[in-house]
Amino acid sequence: MRAAITLISGAPKVIEIQEKPVPEAKKGWVLIKIKAFGLNRSEMFTRQGHSPNVIFPRIQGIECVGTVEEDLSGTYTKGQKVAAIMGGMGRDFDGGYAEYTLVPLQIVFPFESNLPWSTLGAIPEMFQTVSGSLTQALEVQKGETLLIRGGTSSIGMLSCQLAKHLGLTVISTTRNEVKKKFLIENGADHVLIDNGTVSPELRTLFPEGVNKVLELIGIKTLKDSLKCIKPKGIVCMTGILGGEWTLKEFTPMGDIPSLGRLTVYMGDATNLRKDLLQDFIDAVENGEITLNIDKVFSLDQIVEAHTYMESNQAKGKLVVEI
Numbered sequence: 001m002r003a004a005i006t007l008i009s010g011a012p013k014v015i016e017i018q019e020k021p022v023p024e025a026k027k028g029w030v031l032i033k034i035k036a037f038g039l040n041r042s043e044m045f046t047r048q049g050h051s052p053n054v055i056f057p058r059i060q061g062i063e064c065v066g067t068v069e070e071d072l073s074g075t076y077t078k079g080q081k082v083a084a085i086m087g088g089m090g091r092d093f094d095g096g097y098a099e100y101t102l103v104p105l106q107i108v109f110p111f112e113s114n115l116p117w118s119t120l121g122a123i124p125e126m127f128q129t130v131s132g133s134l135t136q137a138l139e140v141q142k143g144e145t146l147l148i149r150g151g152t153s154s155i156g157m158l159s160c161q162l163a164k165h166l167g168l169t170v171i172s173t174t175r176n177e178v179k180k181k182f183l184i185e186n187g188a189d190h191v192l193i194d195n196g197t198v199s200p201e202l203r204t205l206f207p208e209g210v211n212k213v214l215e216l217i218g219i220k221t222l223k224d225s226l227k228c229i230k231p232k233g234i235v236c237m238t239g240i241l242g243g244e245w246t247l248k249e250f251t252p253m254g255d256i257p258s259l260g261r262l263t264v265y266m267g268d269a270t271n272l273r274k275d276l277l278q279d280f281i282d283a284v285e286n287g288e289i290t291l292n293i294d295k296v297f298s299l300d301q302i303v304e305a306h307t308y309m310e311s312n313q314a315k316g317k318l319v320v321e322i
């Protein structure tokens with residue numbers, strides 16, 4: 001098979017297309033013939049060398065969609081459509097940047113759909129993150145207000161759609177004035193330009209603050225996000241677009257407003273109910289949810305795709321179709 005192998009940590013060009021043997025089926029694992037996969041920023045960080053536990057060379061890729069090639073357990077039949085998500089994929093063992101991958105049975109999710117593979121490839125990890133963050137970590141309710149920090153990211157765009165679908169008022173942020181219209185077209189009720197501090201402007205719109213904040217920029221804006229919530233409001237940090245991992249100074253009785261709550265979402269496949277994935281795919285197929293796919297690349301264009309992701313020009317999910 002052909003595979004995109006990250007040889008060492010570094011710039012996008014450390015990823016190289018090579019011929020490799022197709023992995024051999026083994027008990028408890030499923031061999032998938034990959035049709036497409038989404039690109040994720042966590043893969044960019046791993047490639048840059050920020051995942052100390054990942055040993056190179058490694059076939060990266062924390063998600064994929066495709067068809068079952070071989071399943072010794074008999075759970076799935078050859079040709080059945082499946083998604084595989086996280087669980088160490090592309091990190092502890094070789095992942096989705098290839099024509100085939102061998103993954104543990106428990107991270108495989110079956111589905112039925114007539115959508116093109118390039119669309120299906122955008123779904124699994126995005127849906128898992130968005131649904132887990134909104135419904136499990138933030139416990140969003142109809143009628144609430146939600147601030148999405150890092151609104152133009154693919155996770156941010158889809159969160160807005162799901163939140164609007166669930167009946168919330170959404171305020172999305174971007175650093176880039178030009179992208180404002182994409183956020184409005186995507187359903188945001190308000191857009192704030194984020195220079196690191198949005199709480200004063202937010203308070204002019206919502207003097208009491210918002211119910212919930214989905215923090216995708218991370219540590220860089222976390223303290224300001226905590227200033228945006230009402231009493232009993234929740235901030236959930238799901239992303240680290242800002243690239244900082246550690247908060248140097250944090251004063252809980254001061255930085256967290258009284259009765260406010262701070263949580264994180266670090267989901268994995270066990271957070272994803274199989275029927276919810278099928279429901280989501282059906283909603284995309286019926287046109288109830290529109291995915292924001294910015295570009296579809298071929299496997300040969302993987303270096304270009306990583307370079308594009310790193311340039312922050314994307315206005316939605318990046319997909320590679322095999």
Ligand SMILES: NC(=O)c1ccc[n+]([C@@H]2O[C@H](COP(=O)([O-])OP(=O)(O)OC[C@H]3O[C@@H](n4cnc5c(N)ncnc54)[C@H](OP(=O)(O)O)[C@@H]3O)[C@@H](O)[C@H]2O)c1
Nearest residue numbers: 041129152153154155174175238239240241242265266267
């Ligand atoms: N917890 C989980 O389970 C989980 C799962 C998947 C992803 N994530 C995380 O969720 C976040 C979003 O991922 P994604 O793939 O959706 O991202 P993405 O689509 O690649 O996001 C791109 C956008 O991020 C913004 N951005 C980039 N660098 C930034 C910086 N230094 N400060 C502020 N904004 C910056 C830019 O927006 P503007 O130019 O418009 O400001 C850019 O357009 C990532 O941190 C990712 O690691 C978490």
